[in-house]
Amino acid sequence: MNSRAKVGTVVSELFWAAILGLGSSLACVAVRLLFRLIQWLITRHEGLLPHAAESLPPWLRAATPAAGALAAMLVLWSARRFHIRGTFEEYVEAVRVNGGRIAFLPTFVRTISSSFSVASGAAIGREGSMIQFATAATSWLGQRCSRSSMPLATQVACGAAAAVATVYQAPIAAVFFGMEIVLGKIAIRTVPLLLVASVAGSAMGAWLLGRGPLFRVTGHPEIGFAANHSLWLVVFLPLLMGVIGPLYGWLFRSLRPMSKWPLALVWSGILVGLLSLKSSLVWGNGDAALLQITQSSPALWTVASALGLRLLATVFCVGTGTVGGVFTPTIFTGGAVGYLGAVLLHFPNPVAFALLSMASLLAAVTHAPLMAAFMTAELTGEWSFLPLLLGTTLVAFAVARMLSPHFLYAIATPEPADDVRVRRQPARARWLLPQTGVETAGE
Numbered sequence: 001m002n003s004r005a006k007v008g009t010v011v012s013e014l015f016w017a018a019i020l021g022l023g024s025s026l027a028c029v030a031v032r033l034l035f036r037l038i039q040w041l042i043t044r045h046e047g048l049l050p051h052a053a054e055s056l057p058p059w060l061r062a063a064t065p066a067a068g069a070l071a072a073m074l075v076l077w078s079a080r081r082f083h084i085r086g087t088f089e090e091y092v093e094a095v096r097v098n099g100g101r102i103a104f105l106p107t108f109v110r111t112i113s114s115s116f117s118v119a120s121g122a123a124i125g126r127e128g129s130m131i132q133f134a135t136a137a138t139s140w141l142g143q144r145c146s147r148s149s150m151p152l153a154t155q156v157a158c159g160a161a162a163a164v165a166t167v168y169q170a171p172i173a174a175v176f177f178g179m180e181i182v183l184g185k186i187a188i189r190t191v192p193l194l195l196v197a198s199v200a201g202s203a204m205g206a207w208l209l210g211r212g213p214l215f216r217v218t219g220h221p222e223i224g225f226a227a228n229h230s231l232w233l234v235v236f237l238p239l240l241m242g243v244i245g246p247l248y249g250w251l252f253r254s255l256r257p258m259s260k261w262p263l264a265l266v267w268s269g270i271l272v273g274l275l276s277l278k279s280s281l282v283w284g285n286g287d288a289a290l291l292q293i294t295q296s297s298p299a300l301w302t303v304a305s306a307l308g309l310r311l312l313a314t315v316f317c318v319g320t321g322t323v324g325g326v327f328t329p330t331i332f333t334g335g336a337v338g339y340l341g342a343v344l345l346h347f348p349n350p351v352a353f354a355l356l357s358m359a360s361l362l363a364a365v366t367h368a369p370l371m372a373a374f375m376t377a378e379l380t381g382e383w384s385f386l387p388l389l390l391g392t393t394l395v396a397f398a399v400a401r402m403l404s405p406h407f408l409y410a411i412a413t414p415e416p417a418d419d420v421r422v423r424r425q426p427a428r429a430r431w432l433l434p435q436t437g438v439e440t441a442g443e
Helices: 003-043 049-054 058-081 091-097 104-119 127-143 152-168 171-183 188-209 228-254 256-260 264-276 287-295 300-320 327-344 350-366 369-380 383-403
Strands: none
Touching: 003 049, 003 058, 003 104, 003 127, 003 152, 003 188, 049 287, 058 104, 058 264, 091 127, 091 152, 091 171, 104 127, 127 152, 127 327, 152 171, 152 188, 152 369, 171 188, 171 369, 228 300, 228 327, 228 350, 228 383, 256 264, 256 300, 264 300, 287 300, 287 327, 287 350, 300 327, 327 350, 327 369, 350 369, 350 383, 369 383
């Protein structure tokens, strides 16, 4: 192939990556609007889910998550009743094991199921379902376009990067998400493709859903390194998060047997409803609670109660098979732990330590340190923290990897996708089994 042909191929691939990015972003936006519509129909409130919970009388606040869980379960039962065929594939597993092929119909059904859970207040991330649907749409499009020379797995990785950029308004972190988590390797050749797709997705998301940063920090948080006590906490936090990360993943995986309970999803809805009577912050993916940390310096008890109640509710939702993600709940958990530690020890600027802890825990549970550092900087707008974030995420990742080979994706599937010995479940509608309900990235 001569140089002119090579240039033509590169330009063609970049153009196709942009098309995939726009298509993936539109798929994300469609799911997000569906969530908003169902939330409005249920609660008559368009804002954050905890605010919607506060607007409801106590009995309705307690009953709504259970009703949404029942509707989500009926969607899956109906699909089984009418023999909708197809084998569900998580997008990471599809890229690493199945060449990027994702069956669209099973993903569509699970997205509808997720919409009822998410819109009714389930303590689960909505972003997981949005990204899963977007990658399924990307795979569908890629399988039907024979003109592109780009491997289907790379196309799906571009779709995932664009979806993350759309959801979180974090195009740089989305590139590392595509490499570290989806592809499982840093490949220089794919960087331009992922970057073009993520920028296209970010632009489309900003236009239709609004611009970031999603969790902008008020003021200018700083860490006083002149004080020895601040310095040792900076060193200690990533080590602690590196230890907590594997325990966090183990906690989710250990409760999978709950998915075999009768009416398992309904039980999770009942628990979320009851816990929300204590704190409305239990509803949703944790975005409202995280906004309080980054913008309003909440009281110690407010953060501690939200952390405990949300962790219990999210673990229960995951264990019972609620379709959604744990990405955003993990970000909140990390931020809350760092904030609480700094407040308890009377350190100045606890928000600064919340950012370090947020990035460290995310790196520990995803085994993607570069993505975690850039994600935290883009979500909060605190780019001045990036060098420190990179250092802490690398330390947390190293500790977590040393303690356990499992990472966040292992929560979503019976075995990690990077294990070539993955045991395939038979084609008896594996996508309908509740224990595979958690998407890889969800928010």
